[in-house]
Amino acid sequence: MNLQQIEYALLLQKYGSFSKAAKQGGLTQSAVSQQITKLENELGFQIFDRQTKPIKPTATGFRFLEKAQMVLLEVQQLKEFAMQLEEEAEGALTIGIIPTLSPYLVPFFINELNEKYPKIKLTIREMMTKDIVRGIIDRELNGGIISTPITTSLEFELEPLFYEKFFLYASYKHPLFEKKKVDIADIKADDLWLLNEGNCFSDQVNNMCQISARSDVKPDLDYRSNSIDALRRIVEYKGGLTFLPELATLNVSESEEDMIKKLEGKPRAREISLIYTKGELKKPLLQKMAVVIKDSLPTSVLSKGEKILVKTNVEV
Numbered sequence: 361m362n363l364q365q366i367e368y369a370l371l372l373q374k375y376g377s378f379s380k381a382a383k384q385g386g387l388t389q390s391a392v393s394q395q396i397t398k399l400e401n402e403l404g405f406q407i408f409d410r411q412t413k414p415i416k417p418t419a420t421g422f423r424f425l426e427k428a429q430m431v432l433l434e435v436q437q438l439k440e441f442a443m444q445l446e447e448e449a450e451g452a453l454t455i456g457i458i459p460t461l462s463p464y465l466v467p468f469f470i471n472e473l474n475e476k477y478p479k480i481k482l483t484i485r486e487m488m489t490k491d492i493v494r495g496i497i498d499r500e501l502n503g504g505i506i507s508t509p510i511t512t513s514l515e516f517e518l519e520p521l522f523y524e525k526f527f528l529y530a531s532y533k534h535p536l537f538e539k540k541k542v543d544i545a546d547i548k549a550d551d552l553w554l555l556n557e558g559n560c561f562s563d564q565v566n567n568m569c570q571i572s573a574r575s576d577v578k579p580d581l582d583y584r585s586n587s588i589d590a591l592r593r594i595v596e597y598k599g600g601l602t603f604l605p606e607l608a609t610l611n612v613s614e615s616e617e618d619m620i621k622k623l624e625g626k627p628r629a630r631e632i633s634l635i636y637t638k639g640e641l642k643k644p645l646l647q648k649m650a651v652v653i654k655d656s657l658p659t660s661v662l663s664k665g666e667k668i669l670v671k672t673n674v675e676v
Contacts, residue, residue: 376414450479456492456504460561464607469656503636524606528621563673629667
C-alpha cells in the first residue's frame with residue numbers, strides 16, 4: 361500500500377468514474393484501475409462496487425476511505441509544517457464563508473487584517489456549508505466560517521466567533537409593518553420569501569417558524585435565490601416578509617430601517633463559527649484571523665447571553 365494508491369482511491373470516490381478520476385490525476389484510466397485493484401488485493405476486500413453508476417464504495421470500503429482521508433490529510437499537514445517552521449503570521453490562507461454571511465462580515469475585518477498581518481495572503485470563497493466541509497477535507501480550504509452546530513462524524517475543531525440575531529423584514533404593504541415587535545406565531549409561511557432549499561439560513565428560518573409546508577400563493581412570481589439582499593429587494597418592491605441576520609441589517613438604508621422588526625420574546629440567533637480539521641497546520645493563522653474578526657464586530661453580536669440559538673439541519 362502506498363500514498364499514491366490511496367490518492368487514486370479517494371479520487372475515484374469523489375468522481376465516481378475511473379475516467380474522471382484518471383483525468384483529475386493526470387493518468388490513464390487503466391493505470392488508476394490497476395493501482396486500485398492492487399490496493400484491494402493487498403487489503404483483501406473490495407473498496408468499490410464497480411457495478412454501480414456512478415461507482416460507489418462498498419460499506420467496508422467507505423470505512424477504509426474515511427480513515428485513508430485522515431491519513432492523507434496528516435501527511436499533507438506534515439508537509440505544510442515543514443514549510444512553515446520558520447514562518448510567523450505569514451503564508452497563504454484559503455477559507456470558505458457561507459453566502460448569507462460573507463457580504464456582510466468580510467467588509468468588517470478585511471482592512472484590519474491586511475494592516476495587522478500584511479504577510480497573510482487571504483483567499484475567500486463563498487460556498488454552501490456542505491461544500492465548505494468537503495473543501496476542508498479535500499485540502500482545498502484551510503478552514504471555513506459557517507453557521508453551527510452541524511451534525512458530522514468527521515473530526516473538526518469548531519471555534520464560535522459570534523451570535524447574530526434574526527430580524528423580520530416587513531413590507532410597508534404588510535399588516536405586520538405596523539408592529540414594533542412581531543410574534544413569530546403571527547407570521548404566515550406563505551407571506552415569507554425564503555432562500556433556496558438546502559441553504560442553512562433557510563433551514564433555520566423554517567425551524568424557527570416551524571414551517572413544514574407552503575401553498576402556492578405567489579403564482580405571478582417564482583423567485584429563488586441564495587442572496588439575502590435579493591430577497592430584501594423583493595420585499596421592498598413586491599411586498600411580503602423575509603428574515604435578515606443582524607449584520608445584514610446594518611447596511612439597510614435609513615429610509616427602510618422601519619421595515620426591520622424585532623421578534624417578541626428572547627432573541628433568536630444563529631451561531632457563527634470557525635471550522636477546521638484537527639491538526640490543521642495553519643491553525644495559528646486562522647486563529648489570528650478569528651481575533652481580528654471579533655475585534656472588528658459590534659459588541660452586540662459577540663456574546664450569546666440570553667439568545668436562543670436556532671439549529672441548522674446540516675448533516676455531513
